Amino acid sequence: MREFKYMENLNKDLLLFSDTNTPAFTEIDFPLDWSMTRSERYGFIHVLKQIKPKISIEIGTYNGGSLQVISKYSEKVYAIDNDPTIIDRLGNKFDNVEFLIGDSKTVIPKLIKDLQAKNESIEFALIDGDHSTEGIATDIKNLLVYKPIKSLHIILHDSFNPRCRKGMKTYNYNNNKYVHYVELDFISGIFNPDDLGRQMWGGLALIILFPYERTIPLKVYQSELKLYNVVYKHSIHFLKNSLSFLKPIVRIFRK
Numbered sequence: 445m446r447e448f449k450y451m452e453n454l455n456k457d458l459l460l461f462s463d464t465n466t467p468a469f470t471e472i473d474f475p476l477d478w479s480m481t482r483s484e485r486y487g488f489i490h491v492l493k494q495i496k497p498k499i500s501i502e503i504g505t506y507n508g509g510s511l512q513v514i515s516k517y518s519e520k521v522y523a524i525d526n527d528p529t530i531i532d533r534l535g536n537k538f539d540n541v542e543f544l545i546g547d548s549k550t551v552i553p554k555l556i557k558d559l560q561a562k563n564e565s566i567e568f569a570l571i572d573g574d575h576s577t578e579g580i581a582t583d584i585k586n587l588l589v590y591k592p593i594k595s596l597h598i599i600l601h602d603s604f605n606p607r608c609r610k611g612m613k614t615y616n617y618n619n620n621k622y623v624h625y626v627e628l629d630f631i632s633g634i635f636n637p638d639d640l641g642r643q644m645w646g647g648l649a650l651i652i653l654f655p656y657e658r659t660i661p662l663k664v665y666q667s668e669l670k671l672y673n674v675v676y677k678h679s680i681h682f683l684k685n686s687l688s689f690l691k692p693i694v695r696i697f698r699k
């Protein structure tokens with residue numbers, strides 16, 4: 445649970461969340477710990493508030509930060525995480541959430557098959573589980589097997605991280621006729637969060653599917669690509685990739 449604090453040198457009426465120094469009134473409805481930046485939270489809340497989904501799927505629950513928003517605006521939520529402690533920690537906090545404990549690679553195909561067979565309308569999904577390139581690519585591939593009944597909005601966290609972004613670019617969106625919009629930089633990411641050695645994290649990508657087929661080619665937008673490229677040159681990811689040719693030599697010396 446997030447804590448409030450009164451800041452020294454500030455007016456006593458100004459109550460802040462102590463984790464992000466955010467004025468409390470802006471997020472007072474969402475007190476659970478949340479692994480997103482302030483701009484991501486506001487973009488995320490805004491999308492959910494606008495679409496009010498019938499059925500939502502969350503991949504990656506952790507402390508329930510994003511789930512508290514999805515639950516508030518959805519009729520029913522399936523929350524998937526491979527951490528079994530989530531049931532004890534969050535099980536009694538939400539009336540409309542069914543927790544599915546396991547690897548999303550196996551849980552999602554079965555869930556999609558069941559919901560499609562029952563003609564249930566999935567209208568929102570968050571992909572924020574396995575952050576490897578392959579993990580993200582697999583979650584996208586497995587989710588996009590679903591043929592939407594109404595519009596389906598999918599938010600993907602950490603599109604600013606090079607490994608995650610690569611996973612998001614792996615899927616051939618043009619081959620799926622129900623995909624009408626892809627933006628990798630719906631909300632921009634951040635550099636060096638919590639002094640994490642020049643790493644790039646955060647950012648929200650957005651995919652929108654409609655229940656009818658697209659008739660024109662799809663453009664995958666990257667509206668902050670210039671920012672991404674500049675930051676990448678100064679990041680640890682660039683340095684590691686540039687030195688990757690040394691890996692075989694390092695392996696020989698380690699033996």
Ligand SMILES: C[S@@+](CC[C@H](N)C(=O)[O-])C[C@H]1O[C@@H](n2cnc3c(N)ncnc32)[C@H](O)[C@@H]1O
Nearest residue numbers: 478479504506509510525526547548572573574
């Ligand atoms: C970054 S946290 C999610 C944060 C949360 N969405 C939020 O905004 O507060 C990632 C979560 O994904 C879960 N996870 C990692 N790999 C997974 C997998 N293959 N299947 C299901 N869950 C996974 C982890 O246990 C962790 O709880």
